[in-house]
Amino acid sequence: MSVSLPHPDGAVDAFAIELLGVTKRYGDFVALQGIDLDIAPGEFVVLLGPSGCGKSTLLKIIAGLEDASEGEVYINGQLANYLRPKERDVAMVFQNYALYPHMTVETNIGFPLAMRRHTKAAVAERVREVAALVGLTDHLRKYPDQLSGGQRQRVALGRAIIREPVAFLMDEPLSNLDALLRVQMRSELLKLHKRVGRTTIYVTHDQIEAMTMADRIVVLRDGVMQQVGTPREVYSRPANTFTAIFVGSPPMNLIPGRLLTADGGQRFQGPISVDLAALGPMAGVGEEITLGVRPENVELSGSGDAATIPGRVELIESVGADTYLSIAVAEGTTVMVRVSADTSVQEGDCLHLRFPPQRLLLFDPAGNRVTLPGEPA
Amino acid sequence: MERVLTHLALILAAVICAAPFFYVIAASLKDQGSLFHYPPVWVQIPPYTGNYERLLFDSGFPRWMLNTLFVASTVTGLKLVLDSMAGYALAKLEFTGKRVIFVLMLTLLMVPFAALLIPLWSIAHNLHITNTYLALILPPLANPLGVFLMRQFILGLPKDLENAARLEGVSEFGIYWRIILPLVKPGLVVLAVIIFTDQFMSFIWPLVATTRDDLLVLTVGVAGLRAKGGVNFGLWSAAAVMSLVPIAVFFFALQRQFLARSMAGALKQ
Numbered sequence: 247m248s249v250s251l252p253h254p255d256g257a258v259d260a261f262a263i264e265l266l267g268v269t270k271r272y273g274d275f276v277a278l279q280g281i282d283l284d285i286a287p288g289e290f291v292v293l294l295g296p297s298g299c300g301k302s303t304l305l306k307i308i309a310g311l312e313d314a315s316e317g318e319v320y321i322n323g324q325l326a327n328y329l330r331p332k333e334r335d336v337a338m339v340f341q342n343y344a345l346y347p348h349m350t351v352e353t354n355i356g357f358p359l360a361m362r363r364h365t366k367a368a369v370a371e372r373v374r375e376v377a378a379l380v381g382l383t384d385h386l387r388k389y390p391d392q393l394s395g396g397q398r399q400r401v402a403l404g405r406a407i408i409r410e411p412v413a414f415l416m417d418e419p420l421s422n423l424d425a426l427l428r429v430q431m432r433s434e435l436l437k438l439h440k441r442v443g444r445t446t447i448y449v450t451h452d453q454i455e456a457m458t459m460a461d462r463i464v465v466l467r468d469g470v471m472q473q474v475g476t477p478r479e480v481y482s483r484p485a486n487t488f489t490a491i492f493v494g495s496p497p498m499n500l501i502p503g504r505l506l507t508a509d510g511g512q513r514f515q516g517p518i519s520v521d522l523a524a525l526g527p528m529a530g531v532g533e534e535i536t537l538g539v540r541p542e543n544v545e546l547s548g549s550g551d552a553a554t555i556p557g558r559v560e561l562i563e564s565v566g567a568d569t570y571l572s573i574a575v576a577e578g579t580t581v582m583v584r585v586s587a588d589t590s591v592q593e594g595d596c597l598h599l600r601f602p603p604q605r606l607l608l609f610d611p612a613g614n615r616v617t618l619p620g621e622p623a
Numbered sequence: 624m625e626r627v628l629t630h631l632a633l634i635l636a637a638v639i640c641a642a643p644f645f646y647v648i649a650a651s652l653k654d655q656g657s658l659f660h661y662p663p664v665w666v667q668i669p670p671y672t673g674n675y676e677r678l679l680f681d682s683g684f685p686r687w688m689l690n691t692l693f694v695a696s697t698v699t700g701l702k703l704v705l706d707s708m709a710g711y712a713l714a715k716l717e718f719t720g721k722r723v724i725f726v727l728m729l730t731l732l733m734v735p736f737a738a739l740l741i742p743l744w745s746i747a748h749n750l751h752i753t754n755t756y757l758a759l760i761l762p763p764l765a766n767p768l769g770v771f772l773m774r775q776f777i778l779g780l781p782k783d784l785e786n787a788a789r790l791e792g793v794s795e796f797g798i799y800w801r802i803i804l805p806l807v808k809p810g811l812v813v814l815a816v817i818i819f820t821d822q823f824m825s826f827i828w829p830l831v832a833t834t835r836d837d838l839l840v841l842t843v844g845v846a847g848l849r850a851k852g853g854v855n856f857g858l859w860s861a862a863a864v865m866s867l868v869p870i871a872v873f874f875f876a877l878q879r880q881f882l883a884r885s886m887a888g889a890l891k892q
Contacts, residue, residue, distance in 0.1 A: 309786075331792075338790055
């Protein structure tokens with residue numbers, strides 16, 4: 247029997263979806279560890295992480311297709327742990343679309359309403375509305391195998407949005423489309439989200455999708471939540487070295503070293519030496535520390551001075567508007583620098599790099615970002 | 624030249640395949656004289672229809688045919704339902720003892736029917752169903768081949784199809800009925816052909832399980848023609864031809880279904 251209990255705090259509708267300490271185990275293997283997450287109505291949240299990090303499992307737990315080993319799932323303020331998938335009022339777009347091949351586009355889209363015993367006329371009318379919304383009006387009589395990848399994806403979306411659920415759960419819906427179509431569908435999805443305005447939880451391993459679509463990104467690794475924040479926060483203030491590397495392309499430069507005191511201030515001493523006096527006094531002098539800097543934040547300077555680091559260009563990768571330079575700054579240490587495509591550089595050139603202190607991030611030996619003096623914790 | 628040779632080879636193969644059918648059909652349309660005439664008569668003109676008349680009006684053939692069609696259709700229908708449901712359960716549901724049941728089924732597949740004949744007869748006898756239609760219908764239902772085939776077909780269907788339906792509140796039976804069955808239609812057709820032909824040609828079990836004349840099936844009845852009517856190649860050939868008709872009709876009727884809509888389009892490629 248299904249049981250639906252109100253939220254213990256009496257909070258109803260405050261969050262569309264709330265997860266409290268959700269853990270999932272398969273035998274000894276822990277797929278998800280203590281996930282706490284609140285998702286506001288209408289929010290677009292992206293679960294981002296590498297393959298096998300547990301993001302699809304989390305989505306299935308919310309949908310009710312898997313049970314949580316521990317923890318609580320609230321949907322619309324109601325405890326949903328004991329609700330069957332149907333009773334949770336969520337719609338899911340699967341990684342492989344999961345269209346019924348023996349049904350036409352019209353029947354596929356109308357299936358959720360037909361299963362809820364709406365009248366044929368009501369289903370047909372709603373299918374027409376949704377088909378117009380997802381641009382499939384001319385394809386209603388076709389079967390899935392007569393459609394292109396993008397059209398099939400739209401059928402899956404149409405089937406999800408037809409009954410206006412509390413939330414849409416999308417499991418890597420763009421992962422198998424070709425690059426061009428993916429970019430196109432990405433913006434279509436966003437437009438659709440704005441029009442429909444429903445809470446959406448979107449699973450992807452593609453950080454570009456996460457950065458461009460999300461209101462908030464949840465970074466997962468090995469079933470553990472690494473960081474929750476806006477794309478801007480996750481990019482510019484990553485919680486740890488994993489997020490720093492996983493989000494951003496090319497990834498953040500991370501250079502291990504130590505924090506030392508210098509004349510009147512502190513400095514980073516590793517394969518290279520960087521003056522950190524401008525950051526103010528920090529605790530942990532003498533400890534191991536990792537210096538992080540995004541490729542676009544490294545400045546190139548033609549002439550050297552005490553504050554610059556000399557390096558030799560090892561590799562030049564042109565990606566259209568930008569060029570990525572791999573610059574060897576010490577034995578075994580390479581720094582990736584992003585410059586505009588019109589920068590004139592040759593492999594083997596000697597350049598001087600400047601690391602602007604306000605753009606630097608520091609990570610402790612455990613890999614967690616160190617809160618810098620004056621920065622809100 | 625190559626085309627000509629290919630065609631010649633194909634024609635030869637076609638002749639070899641068709642020759643037995645031609646011989647049987649021709650023999651069924653000959654009287655005793657033409658059958659043993661030397662030099663042989665390929666086709667008797669005008670054809671002799673006496674064999675067919677005797678078969679249809681002066682033997683139990685119509686009854687045997689009805690019995691066979693009734694038993695084969697009933698077994699086929701019941702087995703399609705049972706096998707597909709059991710196959711779905713074994714492929715997609717989790718329950719205690721699932722592996723054990725599956726292994727037992729596989730084991731049963733390896734046991735030759737001859738080894739089961741006496742125990743099976745003993746069970747049927749103790750259940751007092753020998754010499755009834757039940758004796759012909761019930762035992763074949765336990766053949767695990769169909770369950771195994773359906774399990775393999777259903778196992779190949781992606782789990783997300785069921786999950787999508789589950790999210791829409793479709794019941795487990797609804798998933799089986801609305802989603803799984805239509806998708807394994809080609810498999811069902813294959814299974815139907817296998818079961819129907821197997822039942823149509825089944826000989827040993829009907830021979831052992833029934834002794835009443837009104838329960839005879841084609842195979843047993845036609846074999847009995849030798850005992851009762853003496854040597855009559857024309858009559859036997861006519862019986863062979865008439866026996867082929869339903870199974871050929873059944874096969875050709877279902878052939879179109881082999882080309883049923885495939886899985887294409889269900890998933891991203």
